[in-house]
Each structure stands twice: as C-alpha cells, then as structure tokens.
Amino acid sequence: MKSVIRMTAGGPEVLQFVERPVPEPGPGEVRVRMRVSGVNPTDWRSRRRALPPGVIEQVPHQDGSGVIDAVGPQVDPARVGKRVWIWEAAWERPWGTAQQYTLVPDRHAVDLPDHASFELGAALGIPALTAHRTLTVHDGGPGRIAPGTLRGATVLVAGGAGAVGNAAIQLARWAGARVISTVSGPAKGALARAAGAHHVVDYRSQDATTEILAFAPEGVDIIVEVSPGTNSALDISVAARGAVVAYYGGGEDERLSIPVLSSLAANLRWQSVFVYTVPPAAKQQALTDVSAAVDECALRVGEEAGIPLHRFTLERTAEAHVALERGVVGKVLIDIP
Known part of the structure; x- marks a missing residue:
C-alpha cells in the first residue's frame, strides 16, 4: 500500500x-x-x-x-x-x-x-472535539452540546475562520447560543458569517471591545480563545461574571499574563484545552454530541x-x-x- x-x-x-x-x-x-x-x-x-x-x-x-x-x-x-x-x-x-x-x-x-x-x-476529529470541550467547561454548564443546551448564552469565538473556530461557531449555533466572532479581515469575516456567527468584529479595523459590548452589553459567557496571550486584555474587558476563557492555542513562545484583580472580581476561569488529554468521560460525551450534530446536518x-x-x-x-x-x-x- x-x-x-x-x-x-x-x-x-x-x-x-x-x-x-x-x-x-x-x-x-x-x-x-x-x-x-x-x-x-x-x-x-x-x-x-x-x-x-x-x-x-x-x-x-x-x-x-x-x-x-x-x-x-x-x-x-x-x-x-x-x-x-x-x-x-x-x-x-x-x-x-x-x-x-x-x-x-x-x-x-x-x-x-x-x-x-x-x-x-x-x-x-481534532477541531470538532476541541470545539466541544471549549463550549462545555463553564461553571454550571450542561457538559454537553445539543439543541437548546446553550440557549441564553453568548459565545465569543476568536479566530472564527480557523478550523476549531468554525466548528465552535457551528456547534454553538446548534446549541442555541448567540455567537460573536473576531477576525483579522473582511475575507475571514465572510467565512465566520457563513459558519453562522451572528455578529463579526474585524479587530484590525474596529474597536473590538466596543463592538462586542454593543452586541452583548452584559458581556460574553464563553470565550473560545486561540491566542490567549495576545487577547487576554480584550477577553477580560468583554467577559461576563463567571465567564470562562477556554484556550486551545497560542504561539510557540506566547505567554499568558493575567491581571489578577480584574479576573478575580469577575470570577473568571482560564481553562486550557488540549484535546488529547481531555478526561475520558468528557471525550466520550464529545464523540456522542459531535456524532449527533453530524446526524442532524449541524x-x-x-x-x-x-x-x-x-x-x-x-x-x-x-x-x-x-x-x-x-x-x-x-x-x-x-x-x-
């Protein structure tokens, strides 16, 4: 062969x-x-x-x-x-x-x-299972993705034109969330909209904090983050109380520096997501939910x-x-x- x-x-x-x-x-x-x-x-x-x-x-x-x-x-x-x-x-x-x-x-x-x-x-595989994990690690969440499980939640997906970002947008929409995505240009913005994002922010030409809070005045509940070191200040500025910043990527030398008091007051959770070592029960739930999403053409x-x-x-x-x-x-x- x-x-x-x-x-x-x-x-x-x-x-x-x-x-x-x-x-x-x-x-x-x-x-x-x-x-x-x-x-x-x-x-x-x-x-x-x-x-x-x-x-x-x-x-x-x-x-x-x-x-x-x-x-x-x-x-x-x-x-x-x-x-x-x-x-x-x-x-x-x-x-x-x-x-x-x-x-x-x-x-x-x-x-x-x-x-x-x-x-x-x-x-x-990797993109969908990673996206599932980022959407299910918040406090009080359902731990699963299915129609209605994220109803009432607002999700911010950084880098919505990437493979994980795309999967996160589609799964979050299927689960009933309102979805915002940040992108680095008009072409990527078109892709994030095609994936299903309700609101797209071009952080190179717009003030991202202002645009996100105009759409979600009470802040966002789940942040699917590809570059936590670069975006930590933005994430803190738009996070609702009790929000989670679930990060799955970062540059080879990227460092995450978190202002303690800002995160402390909001009870923010900074959660790393490395799909290969996700707990077995959570991995099995992701397989079940992703399969269901495929079955339903979501x-x-x-x-x-x-x-x-x-x-x-x-x-x-x-x-x-x-x-x-x-x-x-x-x-x-x-x-x-």
Whole structure:
C-alpha cells in the first residue's frame, strides 16, 4: 500500500512517500480503507518532535475518514463495510491516516452516516472535539452540546475562520447560543458569517471591545480563545461574571499574563484545552454530541460553511504541511488513492 512516513523529527522534508505491506488488525482494532486524511496544526508541530518511545517510523495525521474493511478479535464483525470518521489515530501510536489502510482502536472509528461526505468526516476529529470541550467547561454548564443546551448564552469565538473556530461557531449555533466572532479581515469575516456567527468584529479595523459590548452589553459567557496571550486584555474587558476563557492555542513562545484583580472580581476561569488529554468521560460525551450534530446536518464543510477545502494528493503530503504552516485559511485534506 502507499503510505507517508517519517523516521525522524524535522521539516516537511522528513515525510517520505513509500510502499508498505497492508497491516492486519489486532485485538480490539479495525482496519480502515482510507478515503480522506485531515491535516491539523498539531500534525506539523508533532512532526518537529521526536517519535514516541519505541516507535521506529510513524504515519502522520490524527483525523480521517474511510470504510472499515477488516476487524480484529474482540470487534463485532458487523462493523466491516461501515463508513467511519477517525479521531486521534496517531496519538502515541505509529498508525496515522496518511496511507491507504490504517489501524485504529475500534472506538476511534465512529460511524459516518450516508448523507455525510468523507470530506466532512476527515474534518471532524481534532477541531470538532476541541470545539466541544471549549463550549462545555463553564461553571454550571450542561457538559454537553445539543439543541437548546446553550440557549441564553453568548459565545465569543476568536479566530472564527480557523478550523476549531468554525466548528465552535457551528456547534454553538446548534446549541442555541448567540455567537460573536473576531477576525483579522473582511475575507475571514465572510467565512465566520457563513459558519453562522451572528455578529463579526474585524479587530484590525474596529474597536473590538466596543463592538462586542454593543452586541452583548452584559458581556460574553464563553470565550473560545486561540491566542490567549495576545487577547487576554480584550477577553477580560468583554467577559461576563463567571465567564470562562477556554484556550486551545497560542504561539510557540506566547505567554499568558493575567491581571489578577480584574479576573478575580469577575470570577473568571482560564481553562486550557488540549484535546488529547481531555478526561475520558468528557471525550466520550464529545464523540456522542459531535456524532449527533453530524446526524442532524449541524456540521458542514466547504466555503459555503465558512471553511474552504484545500486538497492534496497523498504524494504531496509535504506540500500540504507547508501550506498549513504558512497559515492557509480553511481545511487541508489529503485524498487517498
């Protein structure tokens, strides 16, 4: 089978396009005939780091979609032939999704309904599960996302044109929240609106605090934050009492400095979100809720949904990594031959 591997840490040049034998699933595993591999910022960042202990070579990418074509012992044989989306394929494992067949634990292959495209399936995973976590960690919240669970809440999504931001907007809208998004220009603003944001603020041409508070005079309840170090002052200025700033990103050298008294008076919570180590019960709830959102067509992909698709062939995986590192706007996908 055709596969992309890396045997060391480094830039895109460490990715090799090779032929490997088709693997056989072990106990509790399924083998997926891949259709689309999704690329996330964590994929190129992890490429720069050493391989996991005991791993000689690793296939990159956590997310993807395809069809189960074989199962190992302890897995229901009826799963063969099921369309699925994959999450965390390569987390502390050698088998990512950038190859024609991959192995994942059974629960890491989630049923994908017939009406949902393989492109959508490959775009779920890390972005959707991260977005779910950011929307469910506030005090007194329902801990789940479903129609009506965020009714009455106001959500601010920083960077609404990004993959996580897009998923957060769509999930928050599905749950009944009022959604504001900040962006860095008109083109990204159009994408945030397409995703479903009620109000979009271009922080480069508008006073973000004024614009946000004009729309939400009592402040925002949940802030989905991609750059907490840069935006901490803005977040404090627009947060309602008891709000949460759920941050999932930041630059390599970004530091978060919080004025204690300002945050103290508002009872703000600063909550980090690293999807790979989210508590198991919360992860399972996210899988359940994201699957329900897909079933109800509440999650979409494509420019009309605010997230343009950038497609590469498997042998051009290194180019896909370069595009993502350079900040391409939208979702990067690898079509598997």
